[in-house]
Amino acid sequence: MARMTLASSVRDRLMETSLVYRLWQAPFADQKLAPVLGDIDVRRVGRVLDLACGPGTNAHHFDARSYTGVDINHAYIERARGRYEGRFIVADATAPSMLIGERFDFILVNSFLHHLGTDAVAKTLVRVNELLGDDGQVHVLDLVLPPRPGLARILARADRGNYARPIADWRDLLERSFEPVFLEPFALTVAGIPLWNMFHFKGRKRADDSPVTRASSEACFSSELASTPASR
Numbered sequence: 340m341a342r343m344t345l346a347s348s349v350r351d352r353l354m355e356t357s358l359v360y361r362l363w364q365a366p367f368a369d370q371k372l373a374p375v376l377g378d379i380d381v382r383r384v385g386r387v388l389d390l391a392c393g394p395g396t397n398a399h400h401f402d403a404r405s406y407t408g409v410d411i412n413h414a415y416i417e418r419a420r421g422r423y424e425g426r427f428i429v430a431d432a433t434a435p436s437m438l439i440g441e442r443f444d445f446i447l448v449n450s451f452l453h454h455l456g457t458d459a460v461a462k463t464l465v466r467v468n469e470l471l472g473d474d475g476q477v478h479v480l481d482l483v484l485p486p487r488p489g490l491a492r493i494l495a496r497a498d499r500g501n502y503a504r505p506i507a508d509w510r511d512l513l514e515r516s517f518e519p520v521f522l523e524p525f526a527l528t529v530a531g532i533p534l535w536n537m538f539h540f541k542g543r544k545r546a547d548d549s550p551v552t553r554a555s556s557e558a559c560f561s562s563e564l565a566s567t568p569a570s571r
């Protein structure tokens with residue numbers, strides 16, 4: 340157990356350096372973003388917020404003039420500023436005051452929420468909904484905990500983020516905060532072998548006074564409340 344904790348802590352320290360993170364992510368970054376790129380031309384989406392942008396992993400896909408990346412890790416943001424022209428800000432994405440007064444047309448939340456406990460996810464999503472412009476859209480990509488034993492479940496459990504969730508739990512969390520457009524599962528593969536199970540959720544701003552938003556801001560959560568699949 341102590342050996343596992345030490346190994347996890349060494350892994351986390353290494354991943355917090357921009358170079359190690361980029362080397363590890365490089366083969367998968369485009370696979371992860373492919374469902375979003377297949378859905379919309381991201382160079383024409385207006386004001387973009389890339390929440391928990393890492394060292395700017397996905398910044399090059401967007402128009403730098405309308406792109407804002409936020410991350411809590413100073414080294415990642417320094418690295419991103421050195422490589423890309425967009426606006427990069429060090430901030431805690433779970434803070435209610437983050438980017439106060441700003442509105443975005445397109446918010447990307449890629450591989451971030453599985454680092455947060457359920458209450459923090461619920462509060463962050465309420466904030467993301469506030470940051471969306473009236474016609475804005477949010478795209479969330481994240482890690483699914485597969486129901487059955489196997490390689491994908493082992494890898495999800497081994498991830499730096501401690502909160503890979505069953506897909507029904509993700510759906511429940513996301514549909515509390517946004518008007519769902521669709522939620523689609525996909526896999527990251529190597530040589531055709533699925534290694535990580537992911538989902539792509541697309542949602543629209545939910546009106547402030549909707550009962551679901553009120554419930555969400557109370558941050559209550561039950562995986563038993565998973566609703567029926569949304570259609571595109």
Ligand SMILES: C[S@@+](CC[C@H](N)C(=O)[O-])C[C@H]1O[C@@H](n2cnc3c(N)ncnc32)[C@H](O)[C@@H]1O
Nearest residue numbers: 391392393396410411412430431432433449450
């Ligand atoms: C798995 S990485 C994903 C990075 C990037 N979105 C990507 O797709 O490669 C998770 C990111 O979340 C950031 N992060 C963790 N907690 C955060 C917080 N409270 N506020 C902002 N960023 C945070 C980490 O620094 C890291 O860059």
